[in-house]
Amino acid sequence: MSKPWYKQFWPWFLMSLPFSVIIAMIITLIIADSYGDNPMVVDNYYKKGRGINAEVEKVLAAQQLGIELTFAQRAREFTIRFNKGQPEQLTALTVSFYHATQAEKDFSQVLTADAQGVFRGQLPVTAEQGKFTITVVPYTRAWRLSQTISLPVKEIILRPLTYGV
Structure with missing residues (x-):
């Protein structure tokens, strides 16, 4: 007589693979949420670049003076x-x-x-x-x-x- 499915090794092993992925995803979400966005990343880099050009002009003015x-x-x-x-x-x-x-x-x-x-x-x-x-x-x-x-x-x-x- 064979054992019922819940007393066998292979069903539990096969179910553990997707469950381990779910646990890893939860851990990744917790880590991502706790550290938030990186402040070094600039959203509007075009606008930031124009601002840098304006600042270069001010540095050049300091040189000329x-x-x-x-x-x-x-x-x-x-x-x-x-x-x-x-x-x-x-x-x-x-x-x-x-x-x-x-x-x-x-x-x-x-x-x-x-x-x-x-x-x-x-x-x-x-x-x-x-x-x-x-x-x-x-x-x-x-x-x-x-x-x-x-x-x-x-x-x-x-x-x-x-x-x-």
Whole structure:
């Protein structure tokens, strides 16, 4: 006499294959849901590309004006001053710090000059060290200066990128 089907090996083995696929799919969905979308992927790359071209024009304007800044850091305080290309009237500067790999460490500050023409700001605790891209833009948005540095740094000269003028 043969055994009933539910006491045999092969039906259970054959049913385990689709069930294992279902379990793997559930695990994959849980992982995909927990990590979400990748913020490094740009949805509208054409629009982003046009924006990059506009930014290149601002970098070229900084080159033509001969702008050169000194960035100095002491503990959490930093200063920025013009070495070359200082405008007649000092407007506020927007200084943005973009961390190389951790977007949650990015921050931006609007700084005004003191009587000596020095712009002063404070670094948050999360930005005391690490690799950052510093971007400096005046209130008028006429030019843009950007450079990658590693904090902490005692003093560094910020110059516009060279794009073949």
